[in-house]
Amino acid sequence: MREKVWLGACPSYEPDALLRQVDAAFQALGIYNEIKPGMQVVLKPNLIMGARPEAAICTHPAFTCAVGRCVQRAGGKVLIAESPGGPYTPGRMKAVFKSSGYTDMAEAWGFQLYTQCKSREVPLRQGQRLREAAIVEPFLEHDYLIDLAKLKTHGMVGYSGAVKNLFGAVPGLQKPEIHCRFPDREDFSHALVDICDFLQPDLALMDGVWAMEGDGPTGGDRREAGLLGASKSPYALDVCMAGLIGFPAGAVRMLELAAQRGLGPPSPEHIEILGMPMDRLRSGDFKKAKAASTDFVDRLPRLLRPAAKRLATPWPRISKTGCVGCGRCAESCPQKAIAIEGKRARIDYSRCIRCFCCHEMCPRHVVEVKRLGLFTL
Ligand code: SF4
Ligand code: SF4
Known part of the structure; x- marks a missing residue:
């Protein structure tokens, strides 16, 4: 049915x-x-x-x-x-x-x-x-x-x-x-x-x-x-x-x-x-999120995939202005990768798994989604 x-x-x-x-x-x-x-x-x-x-x-x-x-x-x-x-x-x-x-x-x-x-x-x-x-x-x-x-x-x-x-x-x-x-x-x-x-x-x-x-x-x-x-x-x-x-x-x-x-x-x-x-x-396609798909990586030779995925996956970045150090991003980060220093958030990228919880939870929308220009098309 x-x-x-x-x-x-x-x-x-x-x-x-x-x-x-x-x-x-x-x-x-x-x-x-x-x-x-x-x-x-x-x-x-x-x-x-x-x-x-x-x-x-x-x-x-x-x-x-x-x-x-x-x-x-x-x-x-x-x-x-x-x-x-x-x-x-x-x-x-x-x-x-x-x-x-x-x-x-x-x-x-x-x-x-x-x-x-x-x-x-x-x-x-x-x-x-x-x-x-x-x-x-x-x-x-x-x-x-x-x-x-x-x-x-x-x-x-x-x-x-x-x-x-x-x-x-x-x-x-x-x-x-x-x-x-x-x-x-x-x-x-x-x-x-x-x-x-x-x-x-x-x-x-x-x-x-x-x-x-x-x-x-x-x-x-x-x-x-x-x-x-x-x-x-x-x-x-x-x-x-x-x-x-x-x-x-x-x-x-x-x-x-x-x-x-x-x-x-x-x-x-x-x-x-x-x-x-x-x-x-139907009213026309919506703009997609910048942290969009990396599906094409799965079509590359297996050996190239880890590096390609790393390059293609966007990362979070705290914008230069606007952060007030409220800590909402830090409390929602599953990797404890964010510290608040001097009323500003700082990301430890060695721990970040690029889940974008910080981007979702920032009330001031100052956690940007960045990706290499090659992958922004
Ligand atoms: S949630 Fe946003 S404003 Fe608050 S500390 Fe994090 S980046 Fe800064
Ligand atoms: S993307 Fe996820 S793991 Fe990385 S800093 Fe933000 S909340 Fe933490």
Whole structure:
């Protein structure tokens, strides 16, 4: 049976227009028949860091609100949970909810925000790289799980959507540990699929009204794409959304791996599209992140690969101005490669595995992605 993906367009975060679209997605996918009165429904937005909605880094609170209201229409109780980068503590979680516009929204609509920050180690029995992981408790204890992704480009894995969003179920500083265990994009992509396969969200929705292109997931440019998507398969949703922004089938390794494991479809041709057809929604390719693919290295003779990979892989550099020495990059660095000296961050490149967690977590966006001119085409 082909997976179904609902696609829609919405030019703004105007609440009634969004609600109509999300309601249409729920109806098309039969979600109102699945969520029963009294069910605990956990929403997992992308709140990688505390950021204003206008920055297009986080799932917009108006989008999460529209989904929460549809859950309430079905009789479900809404709990919003997430683990951003950096230390996972109640104080920091409250601050992230507040600065991302979630606190007032949740209070206005009677949604609960999860700030207890508890997690448990669990086995990932189907995992091909990750065989166990710490997972934040609401993602283990719920009646229904909804993945609320943000449509973005991504420095390490190229594209960030519904599958990548679930990496946020791993608490705070345990995320850099996974980066550290799997510094290679191939292994890390496998680990992302392992987590998604373990969590198996009941529904995934994509906020692409304001998306991000370029140096995502936090340092790129806002792109007013006006795109929305929904599916019971996070893999199928990603295949469609990635296709809409210029990643053809096979261009996103984690989706290719998921297809090889039989978890998701290999291309949009294997998906039943509901709502608007893809041809009417395509709005031109997104700018890719500078820390983009080094796939061509795999086609070189084996002996040349290590040196070529080293040369082709971008590296992080603290820009000459703008660093305030806040230490966010250092606390999220899995290799402890960053020291704060004289109110400025300094990278020890002998330890750096080029995971770009520092680039993602810098609130001032002063960790640049550098690469040799030869590889910037
Ligand atoms: S590079 Fe960014 S995150 Fe790191 S200390 Fe400087 S301002 Fe803070
Ligand atoms: S310095 Fe940055 S890119 Fe290098 S290991 Fe640390 S977080 Fe990753």
